[in-house]
Amino acid sequence: MAFFITALYLGYLLAPMLLLLVGSVGATWSNTLLPTDGLTARWFLQVWHDRSFRLAFITSLQVAGATVVLCAILGAPLAYAVASAGHRGVRLAARITYLLPVAAPPIVLAFGLMLVFSSDALPFLGATWVLIGGHVVLCLPYLLHTLVADMRHLDLPAQELAAEALGGGFWRRFFDIVLPALRHSLLSGSVMVAALSIGEFQLSNLIAGFLNRTYPVVLLQAFYGATGFACAATVVLLVLALIAAITGALAARGASGTKGLAG
Amino acid sequence: MSVAVEALSYAWPGTTNGVADIHLAIAPGELVAVIGPSGCGKSTLLKLIAGFLTPQQGRVLLAGRDATGMPPRARELGIVFQAYALFPHMTALQNIAWPLSIRGVSRTERHRRAAEMLDRVGLLAQADRLPAKLSGGQQQRVALARAMVFGPKALLLDEPLSALDATLRVEMRDEIRRLQQESGIATLHITHDQEEALSIADRVAVMREGRVLQCAAPRELYTRPASRAVAAFVGHANLWEATVLDATTLSTPIGILRTQAHGFAPGDAVAALVRPEHVQIGASADGSNSFTGRLLRDRFLGSFRRLDLAVDGGTVALETASDITPQAVFIPPEAVQLLPAD
Numbered sequence: 152m153a154f155f156i157t158a159l160y161l162g163y164l165l166a167p168m169l170l171l172l173v174g175s176v177g178a179t180w181s182n183t184l185l186p187t188d189g190l191t192a193r194w195f196l197q198v199w200h201d202r203s204f205r206l207a208f209i210t211s212l213q214v215a216g217a218t219v220v221l222c223a224i225l226g227a228p229l230a231y232a233v234a235s236a237g238h239r240g241v242r243l244a245a246r247i248t249y250l251l252p253v254a255a256p257p258i259v260l261a262f263g264l265m266l267v268f269s270s271d272a273l274p275f276l277g278a279t280w281v282l283i284g285g286h287v288v289l290c291l292p293y294l295l296h297t298l299v300a301d302m303r304h305l306d307l308p309a310q311e312l313a314a315e316a317l318g319g320g321f322w323r324r325f326f327d328i329v330l331p332a333l334r335h336s337l338l339s340g341s342v343m344v345a346a347l348s349i350g351e352f353q354l355s356n357l358i359a360g361f362l363n364r365t366y367p368v369v370l371l372q373a374f375y376g377a378t379g380f381a382c383a384a385t386v387v388l389l390v391l392a393l394i395a396a397i398t399g400a401l402a403a404r405g406a407s408g409t410k411g412l413a414g
Numbered sequence: 415m416s417v418a419v420e421a422l423s424y425a426w427p428g429t430t431n432g433v434a435d436i437h438l439a440i441a442p443g444e445l446v447a448v449i450g451p452s453g454c455g456k457s458t459l460l461k462l463i464a465g466f467l468t469p470q471q472g473r474v475l476l477a478g479r480d481a482t483g484m485p486p487r488a489r490e491l492g493i494v495f496q497a498y499a500l501f502p503h504m505t506a507l508q509n510i511a512w513p514l515s516i517r518g519v520s521r522t523e524r525h526r527r528a529a530e531m532l533d534r535v536g537l538l539a540q541a542d543r544l545p546a547k548l549s550g551g552q553q554q555r556v557a558l559a560r561a562m563v564f565g566p567k568a569l570l571l572d573e574p575l576s577a578l579d580a581t582l583r584v585e586m587r588d589e590i591r592r593l594q595q596e597s598g599i600a601t602l603h604i605t606h607d608q609e610e611a612l613s614i615a616d617r618v619a620v621m622r623e624g625r626v627l628q629c630a631a632p633r634e635l636y637t638r639p640a641s642r643a644v645a646a647f648v649g650h651a652n653l654w655e656a657t658v659l660d661a662t663t664l665s666t667p668i669g670i671l672r673t674q675a676h677g678f679a680p681g682d683a684v685a686a687l688v689r690p691e692h693v694q695i696g697a698s699a700d701g702s703n704s705f706t707g708r709l710l711r712d713r714f715l716g717s718f719r720r721l722d723l724a725v726d727g728g729t730v731a732l733e734t735a736s737d738i739t740p741q742a743v744f745i746p747p748e749a750v751q752l753l754p755a756d
Contacts, residue, residue, distance in 0.1 A: 306497075313499035316464060317513040317560065318487045327512065331503040 168389060174382030181378065194383035204384060206362070207369035213279065214355075214365060215348040218286040222294045222344045223337060225287070230298035231329055235308065246299075253292045260288060261357035268358075277360025285358060286348045293347060294340035301336035346395035350388070366391075416442050417463060417568045417600050422472035424462055433458050433624045436472070440568065443598040445591065446629070447611035450621035450647070456604045459621070460572050463602065465489050476567050492561030492599075496573045498553045500545040506556045507532060507541040513564040531559040534593065551582045558590065562597060569594065569601040575610060583607075587614050608648055612636070620644050642685040642753045649689065650720070652731050655755065656686040664750075667727040672702050673750035683755040690720065692749035693732035695740040705730055706742045 175194055177186020198204050233245040252260065264285055268276040275281055307329060314324045330337075352367040359368055366388055373381040418439040425432040433455040440446045448456045461467040463474055465486035473482045481489055500509050507528050514524035532538045535555035537548075545553055554574060561569060571590065575583045591614040594601050605611050611618045612632040619629040620643075628640040639645035646653055654666040658678045664671040666686055678684055697704040707725035723730045723743055730743055 305502075309495065309497060309499045310501060312466065313493070313495055314501070314512075315486050316466075316489075316491060316493040318490070318516040318564070319512075320487060320516075323516060327515075328501055332501075334503075 171382045171385050171389065174378055175386045177379055177382075179379075180382075186379070191379075194377070194379040195386075197380055198384045198387060203364075203369055204366075204373075207364050207366045208387070210279065210282075210359075210363045211349055211366040214283050214286055215345050217283045218290055218348040219341050219345050221283070221287045222291050223341055226291060226294040226298055226340065227330060227333060227337060228325075229291075230295050230302060230333075231325070233295070234299050234302040235311075249292050249295050251292075252288050257289055257351070257353040258357070260285060261354045264354075264358050276358060277363070279360075279363045282355060282359055282363065282365070285354050286351060289351065289354060290344040290347045294337075294344050297336050297340035297343070298333060301333060305332050307332060342395050342398045346392055349391050349395065416440060416475075416477060417602065418475040419459070419463065420473045420475065422459070422462055422469050422474065424458060424467055424469045424471075426458070431455070431458075431624065433462070433621075436626055438619060438626065438629065440600040440602060442600050443595070444616045445594050445601040445603060445614060446617045446619060447603040447605055447615035448619045448621055449605055449608050449611045452606060454621040455624040456606075456621050457572060458624075460493075460570050460602065460604050463568075464491055464493055464570055490564070490567045491570055492564070492566035492568070493570045494554075494557045494561050494572065494574045496576055498545075498557040498577075500553055500556055500560070502545055505542045505544055506537060506548065506552075509545070509556055510560045510563050513560060517564060528559075528563060531563045532556075534596075535559045535589070550578050551586060554578065554586055555589070558593065562593065562599070566599070569599050571601065571603045571605075573604055573606065575605070575607070583610070590614065612648070618648075620647055622647070636689075638751075639687070639753065642687075642756045645685070645687045645751075645753060650731060650733075652686075652688040652690065652693070652729075654686045654728065656684050656752075658682045658684060658752075662747075664752075668705060668725050668730065669727065670702075671745065671747075671750055673747040673752070675752060678752055685753045685755050687751040687753055688745055688749050690731040690733040692746065693730060694744045694746065695732070695734060695736065695738055695742070696744055697742045698744045698746075703745045703747060704742055705745075708741075709739055712739070 174180055174186055176190050176192070178188035178191045178193070180186035229249070233242060233249070236242045236245060264281060265276060267273055268278075268281055310328055310332070311324055314328050319327065350367060351365070352371075355365040356368045356371070359365055370384050370388060373384045416439065419436050422436040423432070423434050431453065436459060438446065448459060450456050458467065462469050465474075465481070465484055469482065473480055475481065476489060476491070501512065504512065507525070510531050511524045511528035514527060519527070529538065529541065532541055535558060537552060537555055537559070540548060540552060545556065548556065557574070574590070575586050578586060587610050590603070603611070603615060612635075615632060617629055618632050618635050620627045620635065622643055628635060628644045630638075635644065636649050639648060642653060645651050654668065656664040656666040656671065658675045658680050659665050659670075660680050661675055662672055664673060664675065664684070664686055671686060673686075675684075705723070705725040707723040707730070710722040710724045710729060713720045718733050718735045720731065720733050721740070723732065723740065730745075732740075732743055734740075
C-alpha cells in the first residue's frame with residue numbers, strides 16, 4: 152500500500168517533467184496527447200539563438216551568483232550572532248525578524264521596492280542590483296535557518312569557550328573554529344539559495360527592467376508561442392534547478408556523514 | 415606559577431547559589447582537588463578562575479598578579495572541559511598546535527612541539543586522526559595535551575574524567591597526575607568523585623553550598639575532618655548525634671559510648687564519628703562500647719566486606735577482612751572522634 156502511494160505520488164511529480172522533456176524534442180504538438188512528426192532539436196536551437204533568452208539566462212546566473220555570495224557573507228556572521236545571543240528573548244526576536252520575508256508574500260516586498268525605487272529621488276527600479284537586493288532578502292532566511300539549526304546541533308559554544316580559554320580572539324575563533332564547523336551547512340544552504348534565486352518569479356516579474364529580466368520572467372512569455380519552444384525553454388530551467396538540488400543533496404549528505412561519526 | 419583566590423564571591427543572577435568568601439591558594443606544582451555534591455559551587459569556582467564569570471567580590475591571583483578583570487584568553491590557563499571540546503574538523507595534532515598558532519609560533523616549531531606533546535600523552539601514532547576517530551580516553555589525552563602545550567600558568571580540570579568508564583578513569587587519573595608532576599604545574603581539579611580526589615591530589619577542598627568546608631591533605635581530611643559534613647562526605651562513616659555526659663562518656667542513640675571528650679563540656683551536643691574500619695568484631699573485656707545486633711547488609715568488596723549491623727537505636731557500619739558474621743561489635747574508645755554538631 153505504501154509502495155503504491157509512493158509510486159502514485161512520484162508519477163504525479165514526474166509526469167509533467169517527462170511531458171516537458173517529450174515536448175521539447177517533439178516536432179509538432181497541438182491537440183494530441185503526445186507530440187507528432189518525430190524528434191527534433193529545433194526548439195533548443197531556437198532558445199539558444201533567442202537573444203532575450205540568452206540575456207535572461209545570463210542575468211539569472213549573475214543575480215543568483217551575487218545573491219549566493221551576498222547571502223553567505225551576511226548569513227554566517229548573522230547566524231553566529233543569532234545563535235550566540237545571550238538572551239532567549241533576543242534570539243526569539245531575531246528569528247521572527249529573519250523569518251518575516253518567508254511569511255510575507257514576495258509581492259509585498261516587490262510593491263515596497265517599486266514604491267521606493269520608482270520615486271524621482273531614487274529612480275533605480277529595474278536596475279540589476281535592486282533585483283539582487285530583493286533576492287537576498289527573499290533567500291537569506293533559508294540560509295540563516297539552515298545555519299542556526301546546524302550551530303545548535305554542533306554545540307559550538309563549548310568549542311568557542313575552549314578556543315577562548317586557549318587564547319583565541321574573536322576573529323581567530325570565527326575563522327578557525329566557527330566557519331570550518333559550518334562549511335557543510337553553508338554549502339548546502341548556498342545551493343538552496345541559488346536554486347531559489349534561479350527559480351524566483353513573483354518579485355523578479357514586478358521589479359526587473361526590460362533589459363535585465365530573469366529567466367523565469369522571460370519563460371512565461373514563451374508559453375504564448377510554440378509549445379515545443381516553451382517546453383525546451385523550461386527544460387533549461389529544470390536542468391539548472393536539478394543541478395542545484397543534486398549539489399545541495401550531496402553537500403547535505405557530506406555534512407550528516409561527519410555528524411554521524413562525531414556522534 | 416601559582417593560583418590563588420581571595421574572598422571570592424559570586425551569586426548567579428536572581429539566586430543565592432554560587433560561591434561565597436572562598437580563600438584558596440595552589441602552589442606551583444601542587445594539585446588541589448575540589449570535591450562536593452553537584453550544585454556546591456565547584457564549577458562556578460573554576461569559571462571564576464578561568465574568567466568566564468566575573469566575581470562580585472574578591473580577587474583572582476595568577477602568579478601573584480591580580481587577574482580579576484582579565485578576559486579568559488589573556489589568563490594563559492590550560493583548561494580541560496568535561497566534554498573535551500576538541501575542534502572536530504582538526505586532527506589531534508592540529509588541535510594541539512592551535513594554541514601555539516594563536517601565539518604566533520612558526521609552523522615547523524608548533525608542529526614539532528605539538529608532536530612532542532602528543533608523544534608525552536602516548537598518542538603520536540594517532541596524530542592525523544580526527545577527534546571522532548579517537549576513543550574517549552584518547553580524546554581526553556588530546557584535550558590534556560592541548561591544554562598544556564603552550565606552557566600555561568596553571569591547569570584547570572573541570573570533571574575531566576566523568577565521561578569515561580571506571581577502569582579508564584583510574585588509568586587516566588594516574589596519567590593526569592604523572593603529566594602534572596612532570597611539568598610541575600599548579601592544578602585545580604574539579605570532581606564529584608572523592609576517590610579520584612583523594613588518590614591524586616596533594617590537597618582536597620571540600621565544598622558545600624558555595625563554601626569551602628575544609629581544605630587539607632587527603633589523609634588529614636579523612637582522619638581529622640573539621641566538621642560533621644566533611645566526615646559524612648569523605649569516605650564512609652558512622653556518625654551519631656551525641657551528648658557529652660562527662661569527660662569520658664557520651665550518650666548516643668545506640669547507647670553509652672566511652673571516649674575522651676577533649677574540648678567539650680558536659681551537656682554539649684556533638685557528632686560522634688567512627689570510621690567503619692575501626693569497628694571490631696566481638697566484645698570488649700569489660701563490656702563497654704560493645705553492641706549486639708542483627709546483620710542488616712553484607713557487601714563483598716574483594717579484599718574486605720562492608721557490613722551493616724542493626725543494633726538498638728541505630729546501625730553500626732563496619733569493614734572487615736574476616737569471614738565471620740558478627741553478632742557483637744566493639745568500638746575502641748580511641749576510634750571515636752568528636753565533631754561539633756552542625
